[in-house]
Amino acid sequence: MSKYGIPYMGSKAKMCDQLVGIFPRAMHFYDVFGGGFAVTHAMLALRPNDYAHFHFNEIRPGVTQLIQDAIAGKYSYDRFKPEWISREDFMHRKDHDAYVKLIWSFGNNGEDYLFGSEIETQKRSLHQAVIFNEFDAFAKETLGLDSFRPGYSVYEKRMHLRNRVRVLGSKRLDLQRLEQLERLQQLERLQQLERLQQLEQLERLQMTALDYRQVKIEPDSIVYCDPPYAGTADYGNAFDTQNFLDWAAYLSEPVFISEYEITDSRFKSVAAIAKMQRLTSASRTVKQEKVFANKRGYELWFDTKTRRTG
Structure with a gap:
């Protein structure tokens, strides 16, 4: 069982301990395809002092409310008696x-x-x-x-x-x-x-349920994206990977993307994390899931930081 986020298909919970160390410090941290809250939860738990504000966004209906209810203690096992769902x-x-x-x-x-x-x-x-x-x-x-x-x-x-x-x-x-x-x-x-009731720094957490293109990215931000796989229907219609890459490529802030491969020359690989996959009850394989960054935002951000401290 994961220690981060809520039960969620495709969650990055098992990778969080490695993933959160990749991101540079900034004023804002954005988890734009927040899913089951695992990455934001890990950032709040492990790096609370490296960002002044945390932004969680997940477009799927009800997920944000479920997380807010969990933080408020609605699902405490001592008092929550789950009805049977047929x-x-x-x-x-x-x-x-x-x-x-x-x-x-x-x-x-x-x-x-x-x-x-x-x-x-x-x-x-x-x-x-x-x-x-x-x-x-x-x-x-x-x-x-x-x-x-x-x-x-x-x-x-x-x-x-x-x-x-x-x-x-x-x-x-x-x-x-x-x-x-x-x-x-x-x-x-x-x-x-x-x-989730144990979370602190909640006054610095903003939660939204928007399309990723509607999320307003503030200056001095780190943006993390774990988008749906190409061709899936998680955004109502099939998710348009090319439109997403166009959006990410031209942001002036660094955008970090979890993906197995991105061949678009506007992005570069900045990290790789080993991911265990179970094929059968007795067979497992290890795959490398990479983290890519948009060259424009990544280089602009580091150039600005260098000039500020130089």
Whole structure:
């Protein structure tokens, strides 16, 4: 589980410790395609004194509000009791509810439901048992127990279920272990949200949900971009990589771009970060993800800094 940002498909969370050291100091830091907030979160945590202002931008609906809610403590596991989101709920709500879209999707990809259809019913009954102490469905579906004795307390229901597990034999998982597993899975989905409460310097953080071309870049700024891959539909229509490169190339501030390759001569590679990719459960490969900078902004910025200090 990442220590930066929220669960998000394509997040740079695992690379943040290396990535944040690449950027020079400036008055402003911009994370223009902010995604799951991982890079901005890491910058606030690791380099809070190197910038006076931090700007996070993410165009996808609801993501900025989800992050703001997390920072405000809405998803604290001690008091937030997550409702069960069914496959049908997910399909109806994912396009207008960022919490559902990201937390209840497989791999946080925002499109596919978290659980396979063959285990959804059991997952729901276990969820209700662990989160809300509602044991009837779990007892019937998993252990074949039609009902509890009237007046049983929560503790008595738990003990009765554990005894039932023992009677059925060792092929059944122990109820306590099942509950711990479900609770751990819930924690993994929510802890990344809860961790944002620990952020400081929030008065220096500005959050927007704009098209990248609408973000006003102030002088004395460092701009970081992790744009959608060419041809993807993350910007409503297919993302136009060439238009983005034209925009970045002519900015007078340095623009740092995460990409595997940019052949445009207006950009140069300034760093490379090893990225582990899992091909199968037993096979992994290492790829180099590069960081490119616009030559115009990069050279103007360093030339200005040299003249100021020379």
